[in-house]
Amino acid sequence: MSAILDQITAAARKEHRFDPRTEPRESIYQPAQPDLMFPGRPRFDDVTQERQYLKERLAGACRAFARQGFDYGFAGHLTIRDPERPELYWTNPMCVHFRQVKVSNLILVDHKGKVIEGDHAVNRAGFVLHAAVHEAHPDILAMCHAHTTYGTAFAALGQPLAPISQDAAAFFEDHVVINDEAGQVAVEEDAGPKVADWFTGVKAAIHQNHGLFTASRHSIEAAAFWFIALERCCQQELMVRATGVSPKLVPAEKSRYSREHVGSEYIGWLHFQTIWNDLVRSEPDLFD
Template sequence: MSSTGTITLTASHGSPPSTAALKQNVEGLAKNPLERTWRGNKEGTVRLQSVPDFAGDKFAERKWVKEHLAAAFRYWGKLGYGEGVSGHITVIDPVLPDHYWMNPFAVHFSSIKVSDLVLARPEIKAAAHCHSIHGKSWSVFGKPINILTQDSCLFYDNLGVYENFGGIVLAPQEGKNIAEALGPKFKTCILQNHGLLTLGKTVDEAVYLFSALENQCRAQLMVEAAAANGLKKRVIDNEDARFTASTIQFWENTYINFQPEYRLLLEETNGSFLK
């Protein structure tokens, strides 16, 4: 591997390169994982925009947070995640850090606007949960997904499983049990017989991780069906999964991955959710 992170594959007598030659590591790559993936020019005058710098203006930050939270609900509505009154996304308020914003009760995700959001008191930073079809289908097995694809490396050493169903979550103890399943570092969790839960440093990250985990649960169900008919599945080994996760799990990369959806929502709705 060169200092730029490129890999040169060589083979003699027309034979394919060995498996060892294909291994990668982060040596020589930018320490900031976002710097490994963004596109721009070498002069640095064209650059990917990450989370804005609010220069200490907490009210400007609150406005931005609420706009992205409303967009996140619209995105869930597009994906068909609405199911009655079930599901929520919460994000901490920059002005009042002992409070959080969330969706109002019994309002469809697809119609939520900034002015509909409700201010409440938090115990976590940013979280997303709803009863998506593939997530709740895979959850009945009470087990994690396999690391089968590049996208699934988002969940390598980053996925808890709450191996219990204690009924609808009304008691504080059930919330504590879920928190224990997440542990001190995981940002995603499969809730047995229930669905998915994801966390994030931004609401954009939490929502992107949720849709990504939902997609991986769908893929896992399809893979298991094929495997049941005799096809052998090949799980990504730990070294390759760890290498990939070291970049794609970085919070700015997961934030950036939601921005195409955010911009599309602005275009599709003419910004109506910002009101």
């Protein structure tokens, strides 16, 4: 690794001390007391450093998916826009296990599916769906999809997630159920736009007979954490349904309150920092 990348990686691992006197508070969870260690997003003057930062987080998100057991053969794709060329996006390479994804084997792809940088091929289904969403929604920076056990099972119901808990309330009125192209593998390019339209103003989608998607206008970390959270909520609802007892739902106004405080893009990013900090220390090869 070059000296400049060594410096970038060192900066990525540096602990941040939050100062409410000079930094805007995005959430009530940020400390009011100055100089306490608390995660913070760096500001970049150099696009090369920003690109390296985003690629590290994308590789970390793939490793997080591996830890969750979200692998299923070559299925599953995570994307983040390039900071200099937003019409291009970085994604995980085809047929490389989430656990083996690292900065050096990520690929840069355009909206036509052409690999601009990198040695690996792009996942065809990932290109068809993600490229369509990125192209239709310039505000969406990152997306995640994987063929998970509980999310796929829940998607067969063709129903939205119920607010059965505080965690599930984070998705209240902030996800959709997509019926278009349900159950048909998305390998033809005309399938992408049919699905892309559904992502307006929401952070998650349940694609009937397929599985889960998350989209973020904030960061790859937020998209990754909300995917992990959505899979967990699907598992919990399936478990509750299996009892045969109707659950007590969180009322709409309380669900909206919880979503505001624990369901934002920032909170998703903040949740992911706990995963990131452990990855940095236990899987440093992701920086290779």
